[in-house]
Amino acid sequence: MSNFDELLRNNARFAATGAKDRVPAIPFLPNKQVYILTCIDPRVDPAQLFGLELGDAIVARTVGGRVTPAVLQDLAWICYLHEQKTPDADWFEFAVMHHTDCGSGFFADDDLRHGFAARGFDDAELAALAVLDPAVTVPDDVEKVLAAPAVTAGLRVSGFAYDVKTGLVTTVVPPRSR
Numbered sequence: 001m002s003n004f005d006e007l008l009r010n011n012a013r014f015a016a017t018g019a020k021d022r023v024p025a026i027p028f029l030p031n032k033q034v035y036i037l038t039c040i041d042p043r044v045d046p047a048q049l050f051g052l053e054l055g056d057a058i059v060a061r062t063v064g065g066r067v068t069p070a071v072l073q074d075l076a077w078i079c080y081l082h083e084q085k086t087p088d089a090d091w092f093e094f095a096v097m098h099h100t101d102c103g104s105g106f107f108a109d110d111d112l113r114h115g116f117a118a119r120g121f122d123d124a125e126l127a128a129l130a131v132l133d134p135a136v137t138v139p140d141d142v143e144k145v146l147a148a149p150a151v152t153a154g155l156r157v158s159g160f161a162y163d164v165k166t167g168l169v170t171t172v173v174p175p176r177s178r
Ligand SMILES: [Zn+2]
Pocket: 039, 040, 041, 063, 064, 065, 099, 101, 102, 103, 104
């Protein structure tokens, strides 16, 4: 018995549909030409919020939707692939989306954070991950992406905030490139 048993039964039904065939081929560009970074919070699933179907978007998720070195490496890799494999195709857009009531806010709790840092993590780096106000952290993370040398200079990057109470996504940083 596993918590995944039901999911695997759902998957068998999915595999029997034609959905898997209506996707782009490798080297692929997502159907909607978007790449979204957001929080791992299960209330913040981009497929649900934006009405995305299979193959529509590249989605990266971290605690808080924060831009980390791993996020930048993945984005740089996709940029590089785009340049090498599909140089004549239109570019996708990248967006950072943070949300209200984010669990990453617990990183701002000194006692709680110190206890976790003692497990082998850098206290200051952890403190910087807290999303207390998306209007503040989204512009910071958009800047990190725009400043990353390995990310293609012309890539358009924007920033959004999702309100878990209203279900609405608002623009914090309109799309721009380096
Ligand atoms: Zn969150």
